Each structure stands twice: as structure tokens, then as C-alpha cells.
Amino acid sequence: MTTARALALAMAAVAGVATVVGFAPFGVAHLPILTLSLLFALWNGASSPRAAAETGFAFGLGLFGAGVSWVYIALETFGGMPTAIAIIATAAMVAYLALWPAIAGYVAVRFTQERSVARIVAATALWTLCEWLRGFLFTGMPWLSVGYAELPGSLLAGYAPVGGVFLVSLTVAVIAAMIALIYDAVVLGQRQRTVAAIAVCVALYLGGGALSRFEWTRPDGEPLAVSLLQGNVLQEVKFDPDFRERTFDIYARLVDQSRGRLIVLPESAYPMFSDEVPDRVLLHLVRTAGARGGDLLLGLFTAEAPLPGSEEPRYFNTVVTLGSGELQLYRKRHLVPFGEMIPGKAVLGWLIRSVLAIPLADQTPGAATQPPLSVAGTRVAVNICYEDAFGSELIEGARSARILVNVTNDAWYGHSIAAWQHNQISAMRALELGRPMLRATNTGITSAISPDGRVIAFLPWFTPGVLEVTVQGRTGATPYQKAGDWLALGLALILAGVSFWQARKHAR
Secondary structure (H helix, E strand, C coil), rough: CCCCHHHHHHHHHHHHHHHHHHHHCCCCCCCCHHHHHHHHHHHHHHCCEEEEEEHHHHHHEEEEEEECCHHHHHHHHHCCCCCHHHHHHHHHHHHHHHHHHHHHHHHHHHCCCCCCCCHHHHHHHHHHHHHHHHCCCHCCCCCCHHHHHHHHHHEEEHHHHHHHHEEEEEEEEHHHHHHHHHHHHHHCCCHHHHHHHHHHHHHHHHHHHHHCCCCEECCCCCCCEEEEEEECHHHHHHHHHHHHHHHHHHHHHHHHHHCCCEEEECCCCCCCHHCCCHHHHHHHHHHHHCCCCCCCEEEEEEECCCCCCCCCCCCEEEEEEEECCCCCCCCCCCCCECCEEECCHHHHHHHHHHHCCCCCCCCCCCCCCCCCCCEEEEEEEEEEHHHCCHHHHHHHHHHHHEEEEECHHHHCCCCCCCHHHHHHHHHHHHHCCCCEEEEECCCCCEECCCCCCEEEHHHHHHHHEEEEEEEECCCCHHHHHHCCCCHHHHHHHHHHHHHHHHHHHHHC
């Protein structure tokens, strides 16, 4: 390997690491545009598809190695996986995620000419398409899509209600591509190309600013007083049967302190099956919420008998309603691989169970379509844990709901940046769908997010408490509710097609 090639790979890896600073909790929103522009510039000058793939892989290793390696904490610290195996598993996940930038670079260079507009345009399209594929294939891992970095405050976030996070990512990629073009144009003295690239950037920012002024949804009903509970039950004792009474006491005290008509407890606030919760505990919750003419959302586990032909009971990660209304429930439908479901269980089940001690790691998904819950005089669409990372899957519930609720337990990832990244993802869902998002988490980040994606209130991290907020439900539909990810994907496919056609035309 030449010195120049080693330097290019090192630059790509460092740029990938730096990209993480664009996301929460750091929030340097425009940094990913600059780092992506560097990657695109390296691709533009790549001598071969293999070289571009290596550069993309190096960028991906930096991005995901710095940005999502907190999964090691869940595997080793709380999952009981041997250290060496946890390191290998985390490295394998990072390497898999890094394949997607490698694929984007390979295809862009394979079908276009070196240092051409066609190659730069292809890079923007393929980056976006690979982000979407990464969030879709093999149950999906959409973490760190560059569009998330534009919250809060960037004008580019205005594209989210129109085409979702992937349209924001496409916009970010186009601006990064224009900057990469400017690098070359300035060196070559191509003034006209420089002016055109700057004009595209300005137009995209102005367009995002104009779109952010639209109020896609409208208020509906009376404002609702809500109490979001954060128990701060540490992960190392959460599933300990000897700690159950303490858990009951913690949440009983927080419920008594709360003032909201709707009270929301975190995911698996009671880390047991519903029939294991003492009647006195449930009655206290029912009476407290009912006395206010309201309801309470409680996270726990439910079980049903095996299906015909099977001997294994079915376990569900569930949110149930208690209070003045009838009993309702929501069951998590998008399960976490290895944490809540075992891919290829017939072949790998014995191995995973032997090295990973995560409770209830073989759950059953809930129904794909579940109606919103009617509570406290409104309708809420619940999602559990990282379900909020999949925007298109929340559309159906949001259409008939007034408020979005996410319950989660990010204690699995300790004091890492995972919880802050997750809160930023939830904020994107609120903006895309034009609904307030309420988050009740075990250790943080418990927050209330407005329909424009702003965090209006949150609790300190790793402390018990009650977040009291008043929330206005919304009705109406954003363009994203109607078209989902298809607008962003369609535009990306068009850009890819045009760039490949243009490159082939010039090659003749």
C-alpha cells in the first residue's frame, strides 16, 4: 500500500469518527456535511471501485465504531457475554454496518468516470439508498443516518415532514456533494461550476427554511396534563426477583407524586409477567389514575399459550392501560435481534443462549397493525424501545392518534451516548409525523418533544423523578404520513439513474 493510499484511508476513518460529533449529545449539526464531502471527494478521485469500497469501509468503521459500539455494554456488562466474544460480536456488527458505505462507494465508482459530476451525483444517491437498506434488511439498524444530525435547529430539518429522515439525509448528501465539487472546481479554476454548486446549496437551505414554516398538522382537543415517570432502576438489579418489592415501592411513590391525567411508566417498568404483579400493586395504580378521570400506561410482559404444534409459550413486551378506561394493550412488534429475538433460532438458538444471559431474549412480536390506545380523553400511539427508529412503521398508528408515546429502557447501554442518540431519533419521529412525542424511560432520557422536533422538557439522566408536562394533541397529516419513505427513495433512484446514464453517454 502506498503512503498516499494509507493517508486516504486514515483520513476517511478520522472523518467517520468526527461525524459522530454531529449527532446528540454533541450536536454539531453541519459537521457530517463536511465529513461526507471529504468522503465524496475521495470517491471522486478513486482509481478503482475497490479503492472506493476500501475508503467507504474505513469511513464506516470510524462512524460506527465510535457511534454505536456501546452495544458492547449490553452484551458484556449486562448480557453476561464473555469479554472476548463480546468484543468479537461488537466488531462484527460494526464491520457489517461499515459495509454499506463501502457498497455505496464501490457502485458509484464502478459505473462513473473519475472526477466527474456524474460520480458525485451517484455518490449522493447511493449513500441515501444504502442508508435506507441498512435500516431495512435483516430487521434493520438505521442508527446514525446523517439526517438525524440536523435536529435540532438546522434549516434542513424542514424536509423531514415532507420525506422523512432519508429525505433529510439525501439533502445533506447533495450539499456535501456540492462542496466536494467546489474542492475540484476551485483547484481547476472552474468558476461557473463553483457558482452553480454554491447556488444548489443555498437553494436547498432556503427550501428547508421555507418548509419549516409550514404547520402541517393542527391542534385537536384540550391540552392534556401528562406525568412521565423515570424510576432509575439500575440494570444490574432490574431483573433480580429480590428487587421486585423495591421496584413496586419506587413506582408507587412516583405515581403518588405525579399530577397528570395521563401517567406513563417506562418499558418493563415491572420486569415480570402480568400475573406475577401483586393485586395490591395494580389496584393502587388503577385507583390513582381513575380518581383523576385518567389512565396509566404500564410496561411489563404478558404471556399466551403456545400455538398449535408448538410447546413454547409466547412472551410479549407489552404496555397495558390501567385507570378509568377499559383495559387495552400494545405489544412490541419490531424486536431487537439477539436481545428480544434470536435470528435463525433453529440453528443458532443453543449457541446464543449459551453465551448471552439476557432475560426473555426469545419473545414473540405483536401484531403488525395495532390500534392506538384510547386513554385520558385522547388517542395515543405507543412504540417500545427502538421501534421509534423505524419511521415508516409508526405512520399507521400516527394517522389515527393525537399523541405519540415511546417507552424504553436504555439502561442496557450504561452511561454511553446511546440514550442521547435515541432521544434525537424520537425527535425526528415527532417532526416527521407532526405529533408530540412523550418519552418515559428507566434511566433517561425521559422527555417531552413538540411536533416540530424540539425537546421542550427532560429529566436529568440517571435520577428518579416525574416530568410534568402539558401536551396539545394534533390531527391532520404531514406529507410523510402519506408517502412514507418513497419520496426520498424515488428521488435517490432518479439521481442514480441519471448519473449512470450520463456517465455511460460520456463513455461512448
